[in-house]
Amino acid sequence: MNPLLQVSGIGKEYRKGTQSFHAVSQVDFSIARGETFGLIGESGSGKSTIGKMITGLEHPTNGTILYEGTTLWTGHKFNRLKPGEMQIVFQDPQSSLDPRMRVESIIMEPLQALPTTERKAKGTTEKLHALITRVGLKVEHLNRFPHEFSGGQRQRIAIARALITDPSFVVLDEPTSALDVSVQAHVLNLLQELKRERNLTYLFISHNMSVIRYMCDRMAVMQKGRIVETGSVTDIFTNPQDTYTQTLLSSLPSLHAKKVDNECLTEQSYEKSANKSS
Numbered sequence: 001m002n003p004l005l006q007v008s009g010i011g012k013e014y015r016k017g018t019q020s021f022h023a024v025s026q027v028d029f030s031i032a033r034g035e036t037f038g039l040i041g042e043s044g045s046g047k048s049t050i051g052k053m054i055t056g057l058e059h060p061t062n063g064t065i066l067y068e069g070t071t072l073w074t075g076h077k078f079n080r081l082k083p084g085e086m087q088i089v090f091q092d093p094q095s096s097l098d099p100r101m102r103v104e105s106i107i108m109e110p111l112q113a114l115p116t117t118e119r120k121a122k123g124t125t126e127k128l129h130a131l132i133t134r135v136g137l138k139v140e141h142l143n144r145f146p147h148e149f150s151g152g153q154r155q156r157i158a159i160a161r162a163l164i165t166d167p168s169f170v171v172l173d174e175p176t177s178a179l180d181v182s183v184q185a186h187v188l189n190l191l192q193e194l195k196r197e198r199n200l201t202y203l204f205i206s207h208n209m210s211v212i213r214y215m216c217d218r219m220a221v222m223q224k225g226r227i228v229e230t231g232s233v234t235d236i237f238t239n240p241q242d243t244y245t246q247t248l249l250s251s252l253p254s255l256h257a258k259k260v261d262n263e264c265l266t267e268q269s270y271e272k273s274a275n276k277s278s
């Protein structure tokens with residue numbers, strides 16, 4: 001079957017004066033429909049730049065990006081195939097939500113990119129109320145401003161905003177890294193449920209191996225702008241081939257540890273937190 005997204009040889013070079021810096025070099029991967037594909041690597045390894053290039057927020061210096069077999073990045077122009085088809089959720093809802101806008105306007109804003117009939121169909125009061133409730137907030141919250149919410153609630157608003165256009169593909173760029181551990185678990189479980197309910201495909205960016213293991217089917221490990229290893233999460237966790245991947249894995253206390261801290265959330269702790277909330 002053809003992949004939903006295919007990234008081939010993409011690179012991003014930033015220039016400052018006469019200096020140039022390759023943030024991303026020769027990156028290849030593909031994501032099948034319905035899959036969650038993880039990108040992991042240390043800070044500055046190029047993960048966010050890849051997410052931005054796929055969603056058209058940055059233009060690749062070279063390479064190609066295909067979506068449903070159609071070229072997204074043509075080498076000089078980003079072809080947005082269907083408005084709202086692809087969305088992105090950023091790490092920090094504090095800075096990604098406009099503090100002067102009420103929640104209703106924030107969530108509805110992406111619909112502006114859609115043709116009028118589609119905008120009207122997707123932006124009904126009924127759909128808005130169903131969505132805000134589904135992400136765990138209340139209808140009365142629609143009239144409030146971002147500063148009136150906790151970090152976890154703000155990320156739920158960002159998730160609702162990403163889903164209002166009924167996308168098929170969502171880039172999740174460190175969506176829980178700025179949140180408390182117990183809140184992280186709830187938001188990750190919400191993302192899993194929404195994926196199932198809405199047949200979503202995710203590119204999941206994280207620097208946390210445990211989060212990647214919990215969320216993803218396949219993954220790529222990045223170091224200094226390049227992918228050093230790609231494979232199924234199971235294969236990479238049980239038999240890492242690259243020395244950098246081995247180092248990342250060896251820094252995990254234990255995949256079966258009971259310990260819960262900010263750096264390592266185990267699968268067990270997600271389940272425990274999720275059960276507590278239900």
Ligand SMILES: Nc1ncnc2c1ncn2[C@@H]1O[C@H](COP(=O)(O)OP(=O)(O)OP(=O)(O)O)[C@@H](O)[C@H]1O
Pocket residue numbers: 014023041042043044045046047048049050207
């Ligand atoms: N607009 C820009 N201009 C110049 N350099 C940039 C720009 N955006 C990113 N970079 C540089 O590109 C490199 C990759 O950045 P990127 O944000 O993609 O890394 P990352 O792996 O997502 O890191 P983090 O986990 O810290 O977000 C970094 O060295 C960064 O400083």
